[in-house]
Amino acid sequence: MSTEAKIIELDEVAIRFSGDSGDGMQLTGTLFSDASALLGNDISTFPDFPSEIRAPQGTVGGVSGFQVHFGANQINTPGDLAHVLVAMNPAAIKANAKFIRLQGTIIYDSDSFTEKNLLKAQFKTTDPFEELNLHDYRKIAVPISNLTKESLKEFGLDNKSVLRSKNMFALGLVCWMFNRPLDYIESFIKKKFAKKPTVVEANLKVLHDGFNYGMNMQHMTPRYVVNPAPIEKGTYRTVHGNQATAWGILAAAEKAKKPLFIGSYPITPATDILQELAVRKDLGVKSFQAEDEIAGICTTIGASFAGHFAVTSTSGPGLALKSEAMGLAVIAELPIVVINVQRGGPSTGLPTKTEQSDLLQSLYGRNGESPMVVLAASSPSDSFYYAYMASKIAMERMTPVILLTDGFLGNGSQPMKLPRMADLPEITPAQALDAETYLPYKRDAETLAREWAYPGMKGFEHRIGGLEKGLDGNVSHDPANHQKMCDIRAEKVARVADMIPELEIYGNQEGGEILLVGWGGTHGHLLSSARELRSEGIDVSLAHFNYIQPLPKNTEQIFSKYKKIIVCELNNGQFALYLRDQFPQFSYAQMNKLQGLPFTNDEIKSRVQKEMEGSLSC
Amino acid sequence: MLENSTQYTIKDLKSPNEIRWCPGCGDHAIINAVQKAMVTLAIPIEKYAVVSGIGCSSRFPYYMNTYGFHTIHGRAAAVASGLKSANPELSVWEITGDGDALAIGGNHFIHMVRRNIDINVILFNNKIYGLTKGQYSPTCDRGKVTKTSPFGTVEDPFTPGKLVLGSRGTFFARAIDSNVKKSHDVFVEAAKHKGTSVVEVLQNCVIYNHNIHTEITDPKHKEDRQLHLEDNKPMLFGKEKNKGIILNKKGKLEVAVIGENGITIDDILVHDACDADGFLHQQLIDMKLPEFPVAFGVIRKVKDLVYDECMEAQIKEVQEDAKIKCVEDLLFSGNTWEVK
Ligand SMILES: Cc1ncc(C[n+]2csc(CCOP(=O)(O)OP(=O)(O)O)c2C)c(N)n1
Numbered sequence: 040m041s042t043e044a045k046i047i048e049l050d051e052v053a054i055r056f057s058g059d060s061g062d063g064m065q066l067t068g069t070l071f072s073d074a075s076a077l078l079g080n081d082i083s084t085f086p087d088f089p090s091e092i093r094a095p096q097g098t099v100g101g102v103s104g105f106q107v108h109f110g111a112n113q114i115n116t117p118g119d120l121a122h123v124l125v126a127m128n129p130a131a132i133k134a135n136a137k138f139i140r141l142q143g144t145i146i147y148d149s150d151s152f153t154e155k156n157l158l159k160a161q162f163k164t165t166d167p168f169e170e171l172n173l174h175d176y177r178k179i180a181v182p183i184s185n186l187t188k189e190s191l192k193e194f195g196l197d198n199k200s201v202l203r204s205k206n207m208f209a210l211g212l213v214c215w216m217f218n219r220p221l222d223y224i225e226s227f228i229k230k231k232f233a234k235k236p237t238v239v240e241a242n243l244k245v246l247h248d249g250f251n252y253g254m255n256m257q258h259m260t261p262r263y264v265v266n267p268a269p270i271e272k273g274t275y276r277t278v279h280g281n282q283a284t285a286w287g288i289l290a291a292a293e294k295a296k297k298p299l300f301i302g303s304y305p306i307t308p309a310t311d312i313l314q315e316l317a318v319r320k321d322l323g324v325k326s327f328q329a330e331d332e333i334a335g336i337c338t339t340i341g342a343s344f345a346g347h348f349a350v351t352s353t354s355g356p357g358l359a360l361k362s363e364a365m366g367l368a369v370i371a372e373l374p375i376v377v378i379n380v381q382r383g384g385p386s387t388g389l390p391t392k393t394e395q396s397d398l399l400q401s402l403y404g405r406n407g408e409s410p411m412v413v414l415a416a417s418s419p420s421d422s423f424y425y426a427y428m429a430s431k432i433a434m435e436r437m438t439p440v441i442l443l444t445d446g447f448l449g450n451g452s453q454p455m456k457l458p459r460m461a462d463l464p465e466i467t468p469a470q471a472l473d474a475e476t477y478l479p480y481k482r483d484a485e486t487l488a489r490e491w492a493y494p495g496m497k498g499f500e501h502r503i504g505g506l507e508k509g510l511d512g513n514v515s516h517d518p519a520n521h522q523k524m525c526d527i528r529a530e531k532v533a534r535v536a537d538m539i540p541e542l543e544i545y546g547n548q549e550g551g552e553i554l555l556v557g558w559g560g561t562h563g564h565l566l567s568s569a570r571e572l573r574s575e576g577i578d579v580s581l582a583h584f585n586y587i588q589p590l591p592k593n594t595e596q597i598f599s600k601y602k603k604i605i606v607c608e609l610n611n612g613q614f615a616l617y618l619r620d621q622f623p624q625f626s627y628a629q630m631n632k633l634q635g636l637p638f639t640n641d642e643i644k645s646r647v648q649k650e651m652e653g654s655l656s657c
Numbered sequence: 658m659l660e661n662s663t664q665y666t667i668k669d670l671k672s673p674n675e676i677r678w679c680p681g682c683g684d685h686a687i688i689n690a691v692q693k694a695m696v697t698l699a700i701p702i703e704k705y706a707v708v709s710g711i712g713c714s715s716r717f718p719y720y721m722n723t724y725g726f727h728t729i730h731g732r733a734a735a736v737a738s739g740l741k742s743a744n745p746e747l748s749v750w751e752i753t754g755d756g757d758a759l760a761i762g763g764n765h766f767i768h769m770v771r772r773n774i775d776i777n778v779i780l781f782n783n784k785i786y787g788l789t790k791g792q793y794s795p796t797c798d799r800g801k802v803t804k805t806s807p808f809g810t811v812e813d814p815f816t817p818g819k820l821v822l823g824s825r826g827t828f829f830a831r832a833i834d835s836n837v838k839k840s841h842d843v844f845v846e847a848a849k850h851k852g853t854s855v856v857e858v859l860q861n862c863v864i865y866n867h868n869i870h871t872e873i874t875d876p877k878h879k880e881d882r883q884l885h886l887e888d889n890k891p892m893l894f895g896k897e898k899n900k901g902i903i904l905n906k907k908g909k910l911e912v913a914v915i916g917e918n919g920i921t922i923d924d925i926l927v928h929d930a931c932d933a934d935g936f937l938h939q940q941l942i943d944m945k946l947p948e949f950p951v952a953f954g955v956i957r958k959v960k961d962l963v964y965d966e967c968m969e970a971q972i973k974e975v976q977e978d979a980k981i982k983c984v985e986d987l988l989f990s991g992n993t994w995e996v997k
């Protein structure tokens with residue numbers, strides 16, 4: 040038998056690390072993906088958390104996963120199915136069987152396949168692979184727990200601490216398989232545990248032993264080469280969507296020369312945004328953890344009235360609580376950004392899973408005629424840009440803005456090309472300058488924005504509030520005035536179309552057979568599916584929306600060029616409903632999914648293929 | 658525009674808007690006292706911000722020539738908290754009713770007090786919902802008959818002061834709408850206090866709850882039924898100022914008469930509003946007719962850390978030795994790599 044490992048060259052690979060919540064799989068996955076990004080691969084990741092933090096150890100409910108997709112070409116999604124599954128216990132196999140590519144590789148800790156653990160994962164026999172019908176897979180049993188113990192026997196650590204390092208063994212092994220140098224991971228460990236030298240040494244030892252194990256057992260595992268991707272020049276770093284959102288907000292505040300305030304209440308999967316901003320005291324951020332979401336937005340409105348750039352962050356149920364106050368921001372015409380990281384609903388729904396089902400709530404979920412600008416980010420890294428644009432629109436147009444992201448974007452990570460502040464668009468808040476002519480509801484003729492004056496500014500004293508107002512800010516019960524103000528507020532939102540870019544099409548610019556329409560977090564999947572379909576000769580194009588209200592000015596013109604429009608979204612057809620209202624002259628087919636999971640490329644492709652067959656048969 | 662914004666009279670504080678409260682409503686006197694207090698405080702007009710919720714009383718900001726924000730029902734405390742945290746230089750006043758602050762806004766109220774944000778809260782307690790035309794409120798006594806309790810309520814009220822104490826409040830005072838002089842004094846003290854100051858003003862709603870406080874406020878009996886507390890002074894009341902409050906053997910308050918049962922002035926409790934221990938303050942807040950007079954004036958005024966100041970101090974402290982000075986520093990920090 041040859042002792043040389045088989046070397047397989049691949050354009051892209053998806054690896055899924057999975058184990059019990061306590062097994063450190065999120066860290067393992069993150070370190071692997073960062074190391075790959077450093078090598079120049081394009082990356083997309085997706086953490087899959089258990090929804091219960093303390094689901095019993097060893098059960099399927101307690102499995103935590105992290106998928107990394109990296110490649111030599113553009114990577115837009117974390118990958119439908121994994122080439123390699125790393126499973127730290129039987130439950131991880133059970134939870135992930137459906138996510139492994141046929142003939143993929145499963146590396147598992149054979150020491151954890153005890154009778155007790157098999158039972159906890161509710162296997163009926165001692166052969167989980169047979170039970171799950173996993174025949175055509177390369178299964179590599181590695182006694183990870185015992186090898187880790189062996190590796191650390193000189194350290195005199197207790198059993199629990201020893202086993203805590205077994206993720207490093209798995210990581211070392213996978214790094215060998217995929218040819219990743221260990222230096223980045225080493226320096227991370229040294230930094231993270233700087234105060235605990237024994238922990239550093241132990242983790243490094245196990246990491247190297249895992250790597251060496253792969254080298255010594257080459258006959259067992261294949262070795263893969265994934266070349267670097269051709270990426271735009273620049274400085275990069277890996278960001279999470281929520282982090283990118285928070286940073287976009289910070290950049291906007293700095294550009295507008297406004298102090299930043301966030302009033303918020305923790306809720307999965309939006310909490311990271313509050314945390315990212317709370318830690319930025321160095322940049323002067325005032326963060327207020329309120330008693331509930333209502334207070335979150337109300338403190339934000341108060342800070343905006345004080346002349347700060349103010350934001351609030353939440354997820355579905357929290358957005359519902361904020362509705363009444365959003366109406367106050369609409370009528371008071373104060374600039375705030377409401378960030379909603381969507382999750383599965385209704386009610387508490389699927390708190391850790393992704394969905395796009397708050398669109399109608401964002402567009403219409405307020406009493407009265409209460410239009411708001413709505414934006415949606417479409418990748419973890421472009422969350423930075425859309426957070427920035429949401430802020431720019433709010434401050435220049437004196438209007439509350441909703442920014443939609445989702446659990447998939449918020450938790451997912453991706454390399455981001457770092458912008459220079461000088462290259463970001465200018466932000467010029469609608470600042471009041473002249474006390475003599477100031478009136479609270481005097482407007483810019485073009486944008487209809489009123490002027491921002493705030494307590495402390497001498498000579499601009501005025502009153503605002505939730506009651507309908509006249510030009511001077513005084514309460515007005517005049518019927519004609521109410522009509523006029525409602526119309527102006529709607530028109531003000533509509534005119535935001537003047538400052539947003541036109542919609543761009545991927546694919547056939549001239550028009551054609553099928554136009555896929557998507558918005559927000561589904562972009563990566565729709566784009567890679569469209570790309571694959573086009574390479575198979577199918578005439579499909581993609582129109583992906585980031586500006587939802589108002590829509591880009593050329594939307595209608597673009598829709599008119601395609602024979603068939605399929606609106607794809609992770610809800611039961613909310614954007615389709617909105618488009619039918621905006622452009623009733625077109626007909627819209629739908630592709631919808633409500634499983635708490637992103638689309639897969641296969642799903643999108645087979646939907647398009649079905650549509651093609653359908654159009655051929657008639 | 659005023660030339661010098663610290664030299665103004667009560668006229669300069671009145672907005673041109675016509676006041677729409679019912680004739681005879683206690684709110685008229687309260688706004689008067691607030692405006693007088695603002696003149697006394699001589700804070701530049703542009704630094705006053707008056708924030709209210711929803712209710713009759715919450716129309717208040719429209720009648721003031723200061724910055725004003727009439728928000729939504731129950732949420733004034735939260736809006737004011739954001740405003741004051743953003744700009745601690747402002748003098749922020751929250752105007753609220755018993756329904757606004759203690760029913761729908763109860764959560765925000767207790768948390769504002771707990772955080773000790775430097776806001777002056779004027780709580781108009783008319784023991785009824787005025788704006789919605791006469792439903793019972795969380796300060797109504799059990800059995801109160803209103804439009805929504807035609808057979809009397811079957812629940813007991815909050816005592817606002819006890820709620821303040823229970824939320825670690827640092828300042829609580831009580832006033833009467835019609836006594837503009839005393840209200841003025843209390844408002845000035847409230848504004849000078851660092852931290853959340855809550856002033857409960859007994860307010861008469863002539864339309865839906867007329868005379869609800871009359872037993873206490875009736876000029877014929879007021880000497881016997883009101884105890885006006887002054888710091889470091891004995892708690893004396895009555896026409897002849899010969900009645901006072903003592904602590905009895907059971908550790909409870911009791912009314913005593915000087916000259917009876919060997920009681921002398923030295924037996925009478927001396928008010929100490931600055932005592933951090935709230936035991937006596939709570940007993941004073943709890944005093945009710947007919948056994949006791951009702952306590953007015955500043956009942957509690959203690960020093961403690963103030964949220965908005967601490968927030969600024971923390972930012973300063975972190976910034977002193979921070980490596981990240983601007984957003985670009987942040988973006989380019991951590992694990993970055995170059996693609997050439
Ligand atoms: C969300 C919401 N719920 C209910 C109301 C109706 N509402 C307005 S004021 C009020 C009660 C006011 O009572 P109080 O706070 O005691 O003030 P007063 O009018 O007596 O001064 C109610 C129930 C409202 N405006 N908003």
Ligand code: SF4
Binds near residue numbers: 677678861862864
């Ligand atoms: S209804 Fe009562 S509280 Fe309201 S304005 Fe009239 S008297 Fe005052």
